[in-house]
Amino acid sequence: MRLANNRPSGHAVGAMARPAAVTLCMSLIVASLLATQSGCLGLAANLIHAAGGDKAPAAYEGLEESRVAVVTLTENSQFSDDPSARILGRNVTQLLKQQIKDIEIVREDKIANWRDTHGWDQLEFAEIGRGVDADKVLAIEVANLKLRDGATLYRGRADVVITVVDAKTGEQLYRSEMEEFTYPTTAGQYTSETTESRFQKLYLGVLAKRVARQFYPYDPRDDFALDSIVAR
Known part of the structure; x- marks a missing residue:
């Protein structure tokens, strides 16, 4: 599978959320005031954490209040179902449902049925989105997926392109690339252990x-x- 190289147009990519920035500023002001009082450093840290001021902002917030089709593609899924694409897509879907307000995710089987009818090699994301009545398509393209580092060590690596497309207009709203995402980063897990x-x-x-x-x-x-997860 060839990963696309086109760049986004129209909407700004990766813009920081204003509400998150305002919350962070307010939290820091409160923390600085409390820190001047003896014994208040712990309270200040707790207030910042409670307000979400210690969180990194979303790179793109446009999935809120949208009906989204999550389409996950690997090199093996262009012509048929692929377990890696299915597992990744389900995990992403679950996290989005848990974390994003008022998001509606198109059912996985509805997307699969559309691709069965129109062909698994159909990669026009906007057309897929329109076919399943989505507002936006979150496309996750995975290439060069490997789970082994040599014969005796498990260590995953993949190149990933993440794109959000407006299903109605076909406009690319967001794009991000993750080159050679590796896990674990410093070691691996022996094949005898799992x-x-x-x-x-x-x-x-x-x-x-x-x-x-x-x-x-x-x-x-x-x-x-x-x-540390691999050591469990």
Whole structure:
């Protein structure tokens, strides 16, 4: 599968959310005032966390209050269903439902039925969106997916392009590229310690979080514990 190289037009890409920025500023002001009082540093930190001021803002917030079709493509899914595409798409969908206000996700089977009728090699995302009555299409294109680093070590890697397309106009609203996303970043998991199926689910679950969090505020500290998951 060839990843597209066209750039977005119209809407600004990755704009920071104003409400998140305002919340952060207000939280910092409150924290600075409290910090001048003895014993209030812990309270200030807790207030910032409670207000969401320590979260990184969404790169794109336009999925709110929209009906969205999540279309996940791998090199093996262009002509038929593929387990990796299905697992990744379901994980992303679940996270979006949990984190984004008033989002409606088109059912997976409805998208699959449309592709069965019109061909699995149909990659016109706007047309897919119109066919399933979506407002927007979140397209996740995965290339060069590998789960092994040598014969005895599991270590995932993939190139990913994330695109949001307006189903009505075909306009590209957002685009992001993740080149050689690798997990675990510093080591791996020996093939004697797990199965390929289990590691596949683990890797695609981590990748799904990296994809989905581009559309809602998230805690950057979550990244520090990622590699420790393989040790469990």
